Amino acid sequence: MIDIKILREDIEAVKERLSVKNYDLDVELFLSLERQRKESQIQVEEHQQQINILSKKFGELKKNKLPTDEISEEIEKIKTNLDSFETTLKVVKKSLDEILMDIPNIPDLTIPRGDSEDDNKLIKKCGKIKVLQSQDHLEISRDIDLEIATKLAGSRFSVLKNDVAKLHRALINFMLELAEKNGYDEYYVPFLANTENLEGTGQLPKFEEDLFKVDNDMYLIPTAEVPLTNLLRESIIDENLLPIKSTAHTPCFRSEAGSYGKDTRGLIRQHQFEKVELVQVVHPTKSNEALEDLLTNAEEVLTLLELPYQVVELCGGDLGFSAAKTYDIEVWLPSQECYREISSCSNFTDFQARRSKIKIKTSEGSIFAHTINGSALAVGRTLIAIIENHFDGKSKILIPKALQQFFKKPFIHCV
RNA sequence: GGAGAGAUGGCAGAGCGGUUGAAUGCACUGGUCUUGAAAACCAGCAAGGGGGCAACUCCUUCCAGGGUUCGAAUCCCUGUCUCUCCGCCA
Numbered sequence: 001m002i003d004i005k006i007l008r009e010d011i012e013a014v015k016e017r018l019s020v021k022n023y024d025l026d027v028e029l030f031l032s033l034e035r036q037r038k039e040s041q042i043q044v045e046e047h048q049q050q051i052n053i054l055s056k057k058f059g060e061l062k063k064n065k066l067p068t069d070e071i072s073e074e075i076e077k078i079k080t081n082l083d084s085f086e087t088t089l090k091v092v093k094k095s096l097d098e099i100l101m102d103i104p105n106i107p108d109l110t111i112p113r114g115d116s117e118d119d120n121k122l123i124k125k126c127g128k129i130k131v132l133q134s135q136d137h138l139e140i141s142r143d144i145d146l147e148i149a150t151k152l153a154g155s156r157f158s159v160l161k162n163d164v165a166k167l168h169r170a171l172i173n174f175m176l177e178l179a180e181k182n183g184y185d186e187y188y189v190p191f192l193a194n195t196e197n198l199e200g201t202g203q204l205p206k207f208e209e210d211l212f213k214v215d216n217d218m219y220l221i222p223t224a225e226v227p228l229t230n231l232l233r234e235s236i237i238d239e240n241l242l243p244i245k246s247t248a249h250t251p252c253f254r255s256e257a258g259s260y261g262k263d264t265r266g267l268i269r270q271h272q273f274e275k276v277e278l279v280q281v282v283h284p285t286k287s288n289e290a291l292e293d294l295l296t297n298a299e300e301v302l303t304l305l306e307l308p309y310q311v312v313e314l315c316g317g318d319l320g321f322s323a324a325k326t327y328d329i330e331v332w333l334p335s336q337e338c339y340r341e342i343s344s345c346s347n348f349t350d351f352q353a354r355r356s357k358i359k360i361k362t363s364e365g366s367i368f369a370h371t372i373n374g375s376a377l378a379v380g381r382t383l384i385a386i387i388e389n390h391f392d393g394k395s396k397i398l399i400p401k402a403l404q405q406f407f408k409k410p411f412i413h414c415v
Numbered sequence: 416g417g418a419g420a421g422a423u424g425g426c427a428g429a430g431c432g433g434u435u436g437a438a439u440g441c442a443c444u445g446g447u448c449u450u451g452a453a454a455a456c457c458a459g460c461a462a463g464g465g466g467g468c469a470a471c472u473c474c475u476u477c478c479a480g481g482g483u484u485c486g487a488a489u490c491c492c493u494g495u496c497u498c499u500c501c502g503c504c505a
Binding site for chain 2: 042049
């Protein structure tokens, strides 16, 4: 949620900056609601004040055994008026709140304009592409079974077995231990989240169709960002404790509504996938720095796994709802002969913190924290990248050195 | 599942119908003292919002939502969560 104050102060400037995200802010609507809010609020408060004053008087009269009929009549009259102003205020406030919850985060000043991922800015390319093109992971390994998964749950699910299942597990351990080494506290968290939590991180109310709803007020988490960030919901953090860095491995559940027919083959786009997530909660002056730091942490996973990748900075049109700035890390996939997203690292500035009420106590009072998060990494896609980039072209998938202590074997035989 | 108890400021914890936005302690901030620190002492210290150029002022908030009342942290109802005991299951 953006600060309503900046809308009151200079709404045109906000409109201009949101246009970078291709979001069209309805200035007229906001201003008219805001005008109504102000009017009714002043009325409500004045009436309340009257009642407060008269109530005190009433008490005194009663104490002195004096008649109170006149005063109660007066109060009654004021209350009737108050009721109607209160109703108006409630309605107007609700509309304003809905509008506010619907406005995306303001992009960082440096964000380039652009409509789609084609306009993203290449930051760097790292690692050497050893395999220019190859068979895809399904052709290389028989231990990925999508057909049987269909039987279990439907399309866009997978069953892994034997060495591929173990490789998958080894990757999770490898990533978690690396995160721990980089100063993140490891958490095990619920895989269900309630509405409040999802509003806090920005998935709700706008993107409900992307989620799996389980019960009245419960959803399967689309990312560990939700529980990890919300660990600090409604809390005030002493600034000396910053930065707070947390990590968790969780499954992630996404309905993938609107992506019918896209990436239907293989593990690339699933309803359920594993991810190791990194989250930082930092002082507002440190968030840009923290984003670079977190990006480095995510890149390290790829480097150690000897996977070629590139980093792009998202243009305005590709930037997510809650993000002010995002770097995507894209790994080379030989079967597709292109780079595909494997991590997304974003600075959410105070957008999530304001929604989740995560504050920092400083000597000048409390302020909203900044939140940063990113995947390190999406495990399923990492699995694909390893299989395809480290396949020797004949019969073996070579396990990168850094992973061998977790996988316990130097290669996987493919039959 | 049954039976009780509870939810109050950063924390602990009083208050149980009327200057109580809330005693007290701890923490925190400023000051005195000290070579420096600690201790001691003095002072300040909840949040959110509105109006005003400003000094300032007003409103709201004691888990959430309803209700009673001129007036609710205090009484009633509902929900959520926590704790204790019993049962059941792992």
